[in-house]
Amino acid sequence: MEADRKLALATKAQLFRRIVLFVIPGYLLVVVGCLATAVDKAFVGHVSSLQLASIGPASSVYEMWTQTIRAINGAQLALLGSPPAEMSRASIRAVGFVYMTSAGLFGGIAAFVMAPSAVRWFGASSEMFPFAMAYLQVRAFFMVMGRVRDSCNVVCLAEKDSVTPFVASVIAFVANVLGDLLLCPKYGAFGAAVATDVATSVAAGFTLQSLRNSGLWPKKFPCPGRRESRHFAKYAFNLFLSAVALLMILISETRLASKMGTTSGAAHQILDAIWRIAGLSLSLPMEWAGQTFLSKDLTGAEWRHIASVISAASMCFSILSA
Template sequence: MTRAPAAPRTSRRRHDREIITLAVPAFGALVAEPLFVMVDSAIVGHLGTPQLAGLGVAAALLMTAVSVFVFLAYATTAAVARRVGAGDLSAAIRQGMDGIWLALLLGVAVVAVTMPTAPWLVDIFGTSDTAAPYAITYLRISSLGIPAMLIVMAATGVLRGLQNTRTPLYVAIGGFTANAALNAGLVYGLGLGIAGSAWGTVIAQCGMAAAYLVVVVRGARRHGASLRPDAVGIRASAQAGVPLLVRTLSLRAVLMIATAVAARMGDTDIAAHQIILALWSLMAFALDAIAIAGQAIIGRYLGADDAEGARDACRRMVQWGIVSGIVLGALIVVARPLFIPLFTADPAVQDTLLPALLVVALSQPVAGVVFVLDGVLMGAGDGPYLAGAMLATLVVFAPVALLVPTLGGGLTALWWAMALMMTVRMATLWLRTRSGRWIVTGATR
């Protein structure tokens, strides 16, 4: 009788090892990504305020353009992981190549749109006359790196699907280091100013894309996978990505609405909101690492026709999400006297920030479940449901958030609305996982 729980304990240990092996390197790679912008900001900031302002506008536009296509990583991870689970590595890499070719095509299209419209895009942000020329220069040059950035996304999805998150970590570290060195050398060494910062980032991004392609091409040759573009496969990758694109746009709409509402409340509220949003995003990186592990693991189990293994992994990852959320929430509460002064010395901003920050801390366990279940359903290829659920969440959130300035409650009320948004997401994702309809086994969904 005492030996009966051994199998469940063994299963939990196996899942824990898989989650840690995939999530820890994934977290490192995720954290490295925003450091690119931080390095650019630190170096350009010493050139002058107009240059830094121009960089801020251009960077916001670039990050928006790239983040819209995050489905290149998510959809590719799920599709490749299913093939891996089915034991067909050649087809897995072939599937990944379709995603990479799609990334290249989309990247070229974005460049073709961005280059001629750069002045208009900068103008709609209300950029000052002194900052606009720098923003246009940085945007036009940096847009040349967008195809490389999208290739990096798709190739990252390939490697995650192959259960390899270490290589993306190494490439991210190498890219960050190269970006820092190139920026310093081109901006100050050659005196190229903000253009040097843009060129340094483009070169670093192209180097990262090249490193990924070397790894993928070697794998393709080893397993006899074709590298040539396949119109049918590229079209299938695009179709699989459309629901995730809708999901991503809906989520970005939530964040834009929240920021717009905070801006209407006044300078103090928007300043405090931006600080909280930065911390919220940092917490999201930690939780997203578990979600990435979930995409790879669930896809592999379903590809191997192991529905029970997928259920067990899902349950264990939910436990990880809850515990991680509790830990992150506790860290926010305990460390708040240390990090709040790092962001602002304004007593009014600090007073506005504190109660809203406690709401964020309380909602972290909910966020943990949301990120994990989001990753599980992505790994299962359940994109259409995720799109519908996020649209429904947006419909609930938007009127509540927009009423905050009228009903009162300030920034704290706005972040309670954000907590409501996460709760609605958790409910929709939980209902789906409980239904079991996401469990579709086989090499393809």
């Protein structure tokens, strides 16, 4: 009896270690992305508080598309963790990539076209308008590259590999800082947008090549049918609603702060960057851990065991973030 108890404790400790080793690179992956955004805002803020404030409405429009599109990411990760009988993991990877790139192209075109009216609705004043437009249209033009990166990251995470996306994010962070150094002093918000999108493209290329080397990159990209769409929609719909609820809060804050003037809008961007680094960055890796480790082939006891370990890890990281 004592031996069984010790074995159970050792197993739980080993599982906790596996989950923590998965979550830490994932957590750092998100933190590095948030830091890159904070660095952009720091460089732009040193050029002009007006341009810093203008990033708020532009980012809100951009995130309105990207955050909702990421519901497809969540669905793909969930399906890779618990693939349905009629879909192989290879087909899930291929179909997920098709969905993500298609959504990225559509979202980019929509954000580009709706930019003039959208940035005004999200609180950009007449003084902010040209800078917000420049930032948003550059980001919209390259939106698809971010979705390529996200889809590649999901494939890595499904293989319980959070290190490759983290390394890609570090490379992108360095490229982003160098781009900001070169472009922001002269071009302000426009330069920050260019630097961010170039860095995103570098990260996407690195992760894509890693998938090719490991044999995980799809050889064919079939047009998704009704069956595939049904499976993706099953998971994506709830994630979409969750993303919309969060976006409504974030967007309303940005809109109100921007309407209060340049000073309030700029201050809000600084506080938003701090909150994303300290708080929001934790939620994604814990979500990934749940989708990766809690597969449908587990027994009830195994599922509860893993869920309790993930909850314990989440509590530890929540205290750290606080």
